[in-house]
Amino acid sequence: MAATAVVQDPRLGEAVGNPAKLKALARQASNAAADYRDGAAARGDRVHQYCEQIALRAMGKPHQAAEAREALAANNEEPFAGRFDEWWDTYQVQPLAAEVTVWNSSVGYAGTLDLVATIGGRLCLIDYKTRGTGRDGRVKPLDPKVIMQLAAGAKAEEMVVDPAAGTWEPWKYSQDPMLLGVAIGQTEVQTVMANPEVLPAYWSKFWSLRQVWGATQKVTDAGIALREVGPPPPLAP
Incomplete structure (x- = not known):
């Protein structure tokens, strides 16, 4: 990414032969990966915000769908909204809850669906995952690890009712749910379903990673791991 940023910088021509200007370009290009990451994260937040507002609107709740779409348009990202709207209508989505915070006290994790x-009655x-577009014009496919997130959500025990008041209720959406990953792009939206046959393996991996994380925290909090030991006292003559 750094090399690409330098090559595509319009100032490169005038910087050739000028060490000071070349150093300035190199310094700026060194941040290319971080800038890309931050830009992608901000774009994802705007797309997720729009998707949430559409769900709230469909449920008859207060929403800011228009404002969310304007935020996308201001960043030349409105095609994401257009493709999402098409997906929403085509799949005839009937929302029950949006941005749901869940908790599993048995294993010890929380997250948001x-x-x-x-x-279709299921x-x-x-x-949702905001994805770029490949050279073939198709939305880039989802990483299979999305299954771990969905499996963890399906194993929830409680869900938040009022985040301000801190009230929870038992998780009520565990009736054999279908787990869907939705890749939202500027040219299309791709929907994939987690294969039920692999769910136990992915849940096992998630559970194992949670145990490793917990063990790591215990080690970190345990204190000094290595202490210097001096030599034994001299033997008596």
Whole structure:
């Protein structure tokens, strides 16, 4: 990314032969990966915000759908909204809850599900991913690890009711849900379903990673791991 940033910088021509200007370009290009990451994260936040507002609107709740779409348009990202709207109508999504914070006290983790909805009469737990477009014009496919997030959501024990008041209720969306990953791009939206046959393996991996994380925290909090030891006292003559 740094090399590409230098090559595509319009100031490169005038910087050739000027060490000071070349150093300035190199210094700026060294941040290319971080800038890309931060830009992608901000774009993802704007797309997720729009998706949440559409769900709230469909549920008859207060929403800011228009403002969320304007924020996308201001960043030349409105095609994401257009493709999402097409997906929403085509799949006839019936939202039940949006941006649901869940908790599992047995294993010890919390997280947020983007959407709980019924599609075609089937209960679905949905995770959105904002994705770029490949050279073929198709949205880039999802990483299979999205299954771990969805499996963890399906194993929730409680869900937040009022975050301000801190009230929770038992998780009520565990009736054999379909787990869907939705890749939202500027040219299309791709929907994939977690294969039920692999869910136990992915849940096992998630559970194992949680145990490793917990063990690491215990080691970190345990104190000094190595202490210097001096030599023994001299033997008596």
